[in-house]
Amino acid sequence: MTGDGTIPDGTLPAGTVVLIGGRAQREFTLLHRLGYRILHLDRRVPLHCMPWADMPVDVDVDDWDLVLDVVRDHLGGSAPAAVLTHVEPRIPLMAHLAGRLLADRPGLSLQAAWNCHDKWRSRTRLREAGIAVPAFGLAGDADEAVRIARDIGLPVVVKPRDGAGAFGVRRCLSAQEVHRAASAVLADPGPGTRAGVLVEEYVEGPEYAVQTLTRDGRTRLLSVFRQHMTEPPVFVEIGYEHPSGLDRDDEAALGDLVTSSLAALGVTDWISHTQVRHGADGFRVVEVNARRPGGRLVEMTAAVCGVDMTRAVSQIALGLEVTADRPSATHALYSSVVFDEPGFVTYHTGIDVSDHALPPIVEIEVAPGEPVLPADHPEGGVYGRIVAFGHSAGEVADGVGRIRKALGLRVSRLEGLAWQEESDSREFKSCC
Structure with missing residues (x-):
């Protein structure tokens, strides 16, 4: 092992956390203070993040098999200390990698990750469990979104099936607004988005x-x-x-x-x-x-x-x-x-x-x-x-x-x- 803790062939030793995505220095600082090194993976690691990671690596994070191979290559076959992300779209990938590399470690399972990340799946599971959620439906096109909205009753909220931060979320008062909002989401859903647009009851209240x-x-x-x-x-x-x-x-x-x-x-x-x-x-x-x-x-x-x-x-x-x-x-x-x-x-x-x-x-x-x-x-x-x-x-x-x-x-x-x-x-x- 060299003086900076790396193995001569470029791999990282055990005690390394795989961090997927990330933009804030504190995410990296916390792991270093806990005594761990960081293998940072992203589609394109931001320049400002590079000094914070022990090994920043650009990789197609939508190709899960490729990401798994990259992690194994850089860790020389050793298991990581943890797999972590603070980025909403990468939570299922994090759970997948943790399940493959750290099967016995408590954490977020892949099933639970998808249950939370996929809004349609979340509402379906919660409704089956008898938990109160807004009335909802999943549409594959704008015309179907209008039919669902009419069944629920206007106004409704149209939103992407996954995502965060209220991106693409719009309250609609008419069928025309539903059609327009659903068309916009379906035309540009964002990378890694699951198919369909969610139409749900608008709940008035705090x-x-x-x-x-x-x-x-x-x-x-x-x-x-x-x-x-x-x-x-x-x-x-x-x-x-x-x-x-x-x-x-x-x-x-x-x-x-x-x-x-x-x-x-x-x-x-x-x-x-x-x-x-x-x-x-x-x-x-x-x-x-x-x-x-x-x-x-x-x-x-x-x-x-x-x-x-x-x-x-x-x-x-x-x-x-x-x-x-x-x-x-x-x-x-x-x-x-x-x-x-x-x-x-x-x-x-x-x-x-x-x-x-x-x-x-x-x-x-x-x-x-x-x-x-x-x-x-x-x-x-x-x-x-x-x-x-x-x-x-x-x-x-x-x-x-x-x-x-x-x-x-x-x-x-x-x-x-x-x-x-x-x-x-x-x-x-x-x-x-």
Whole structure:
């Protein structure tokens, strides 16, 4: 073995984690701090990720047999310490590789991965288990989508069969809107997407994001956030708050519903991010995701319960005990940076947040002077986030307000930034 830990022929030793996809440095840093090396696989490993991995490898991640061969080649026939991904489309591949290379390791099975990733399969399994979900149907073409919508009753929601972050999701009020939305999804479903478009009942009511940790079939609720969205027809997350506003009985019922859903889908050792609507007839499960939430909901969850979901899923994949810290806050408020009009954004950089009792999160993902588009534009959506932590609703609301005032976000409206009113919504930027 050489001084950098590699074997002379270019393979990596045991103690290596296979990480599929990934964009955030912390995903890599956590594994290194736990004492493991990283074989990073992606269709095209981003340049900024290369210094974080011990061996970055470009590979066609849609060719599962090829990926398995690449892993075996680079590990010299040894089993990896774990196979892990934080990227929604690669979760089934992760489960497949883990099943082939680490058959006895607790984690997410391939069946459970598909049960969560495939929205039609999720709803079918949950309905068979007697769990409340919106009425739904799977269409192979736009005409069939219209027939399903008429059977369910308008309005309905049209969405890709798989995917994440509300991409391609649209509420439709008429048959014409259903046909147009379904045609858009079917024409450009994205790589690796399963055939068909999902048409489901639109459930009017508040939405909740529920984060959980399941070990040995026992599920623990980590956080319940009240979720705020843009007004339909498209769905962009504009904020979250903790506590959720649910009373103790409703939150217990919500926890029981999510626990039963995970059991029905076969999730016995993993984390999850589940979205639930509270309609006129009670809670209905909208989506169950076998992954951590996006945006900064991981940090919100860690603040209010002490469990870092990125670290927790890494520990589960490695067969380690899940560790937790002390919660630092009882309240948290998440406010997405979105805009109502197109134009060029200006704001103050380097604002001082030292007067906040608990350090807030302030992220703006567009530089001053760059163009922005409204939340309801196909290429607009979320341009950043502000998250404040504290010990009362007033404290966190005041924290977000002070940060927004200090930033002084402004948009200068200029001509020439018009958009097409009937664009496909699949490219909406969202966080979760």
